[in-house]
Amino acid sequence: MTAPITRTAAGTYALDLPEQHREVLASLLGQLRDAISHDATGDAMRRLFPVAYHADAERDAEWQRLMHGELVASRLAAIGEAALALERAATPGAEMTEAELDALARSINAVRLVLGTSLDVSEEEDDDGTDERRVPYAFLGWLLEWTVMARTDGDPVGT
Numbered sequence: 646m647t648a649p650i651t652r653t654a655a656g657t658y659a660l661d662l663p664e665q666h667r668e669v670l671a672s673l674l675g676q677l678r679d680a681i682s683h684d685a686t687g688d689a690m691r692r693l694f695p696v697a698y699h700a701d702a703e704r705d706a707e708w709q710r711l712m713h714g715e716l717v718a719s720r721l722a723a724i725g726e727a728a729l730a731l732e733r734a735a736t737p738g739a740e741m742t743e744a745e746l747d748a749l750a751r752s753i754n755a756v757r758l759v760l761g762t763s764l765d766v767s768e769e770e771d772d773d774g775t776d777e778r779r780v781p782y783a784f785l786g787w788l789l790e791w792t793v794m795a796r797t798d799g800d801p802v803g804t
Contacts, residue, residue, distance in 0.1 A: 650795040657740035673756045692758040726753035750792040757785040
């Protein structure tokens with residue numbers, strides 16, 4: 646299997662995904678951007694913007710008041726940077742910086758968290774591959790693993 650993300654000799658990163666995979670990822674990033682922009686406090690967002698103080702609602706409300714806007718802006722900025730890097734990846738020989746790879750990894754993880762929340766996926770579950778709704782979730786996990794491995798010049802576990 647060819648690695649979808651590799652570190653170049655120059656220390657940058659190359660993304661080698663088929664066009665249809667880039668399109669799916671771009672669509673998922675766009676959907677996440679829209680969801681965060683319209684309802685960053687919705688139930689599907691609970692893993693992206695978790696409760697800071699479980700035992701103190703007043704303290705949590707204050708933390709949310711002070712930090713939620715900044716967290717939303719940070720997520721949206723990462724998605725924008727990831728989307729631009731993904732667009733550029735369609736050009737042969739295009740490379741990403743470490744900051745762009747980081748934005749891509751954070752955005753992939755964010756989509757995966759929201760999708761996992763929507764599908765009610767838990768860490769304890771053993772996915773036998775029969776639930777087609779989870780194919781994008783599995784794809785994102787696979788791609789996220791490669792973003793991490795590209796930074797360490799290793800191969801994913803189990804390959």
